[in-house]
Amino acid sequence: MLSPNACLLAPSILAGDHANLAASLKEIESADLKWVHLDIMDGHFVPNLSFGPQTVKALRPNSKLFFDVHLMLDNPDKYIDAFLDAGADQITIHVEPDYPVMETLDYIRSKGCKCGIVLNPGTDAQVAKPFLEKCDIILCMTVQPGFGGQSFRDDVLPKIKQISDWRESMDLNFRLEVDGGVDMETAPLCIEHGADTMVAGTAFFKAVDRPGFVKKVTGR
Numbered sequence: 001m002l003s004p005n006a007c008l009l010a011p012s013i014l015a016g017d018h019a020n021l022a023a024s025l026k027e028i029e030s031a032d033l034k035w036v037h038l039d040i041m042d043g044h045f046v047p048n049l050s051f052g053p054q055t056v057k058a059l060r061p062n063s064k065l066f067f068d069v070h071l072m073l074d075n076p077d078k079y080i081d082a083f084l085d086a087g088a089d090q091i092t093i094h095v096e097p098d099y100p101v102m103e104t105l106d107y108i109r110s111k112g113c114k115c116g117i118v119l120n121p122g123t124d125a126q127v128a129k130p131f132l133e134k135c136d137i138i139l140c141m142t143v144q145p146g147f148g149g150q151s152f153r154d155d156v157l158p159k160i161k162q163i164s165d166w167r168e169s170m171d172l173n174f175r176l177e178v179d180g181g182v183d184m185e186t187a188p189l190c191i192e193h194g195a196d197t198m199v200a201g202t203a204f205f206k207a208v209d210r211p212g213f214v215k216k217v218t219g220r
């Protein structure tokens with residue numbers, strides 16, 4: 001079942017120019033896109049560091065893009081206020097670490113921000129089920145998070161389909177996002193399995209024909 005939502009591309013600024021991230025935001029806007037994906041890594045939950053709320057806050061006045069903030073943190077509940085203050089439009093939190101996921105989703109929503117959960121490739125779809133009604137978006141990682149430029153894991157496709165099927169049978173309309181190794185070959189597979197929100201870092205910023213890339217990846 002294809003998604004009821006129109007397909008979006010959210011380029012990951014992780015693959016942008018870290019000496020000039022504001023210029024990378026402009027590149028995304030020039031491609032006529034509305035979302036940017038911001039990957040926040042803590043060096044604990046994932047074996048890499050990226051950037052924090054100070055950078056997000058500094059970028060905020062540079063752009064009207066929808067800030068889709070993906071927290072790869074052991075204790076995301078401790079940093080929600082910082083990312084709300086930084087100007088996040090949506091915050092997604094992983095289900096794997098030990099912290100109160102449901103309460104954290106409720107808190108994000110109570111502040112008028114969109115919220116969602118993230119599942120690592122090895123995390124079973126069943127783990128997401130109790131949270132589906134609380135979420136604006138479910139993000140299925142198609143690589144082990146921590147680094148851009150990895151290969152897409154097609155073993156995650158059945159999980160995407162399962163969550164898409166639940167969305168239909170439960171009459172919900174959350175977005176279904178994929179992140180990791182998304183490109184012109186893998187995005188159509190994700191769409192076929194019910195995804196509607198494509199995060200692409202490396203492939204977007206390296207694309208020679210950006211309009212052609214956007215068209216193919218969003219199925220427009």
Ligand SMILES: O=C(CO)[C@H](O)[C@H](O)COP(=O)(O)O
Binds near residue numbers: 149
């Ligand atoms: O969450 C991430 C890494 O943890 C990145 O968003 C993801 O890997 C995108 O990178 P690419 O499109 O380069 O594969």
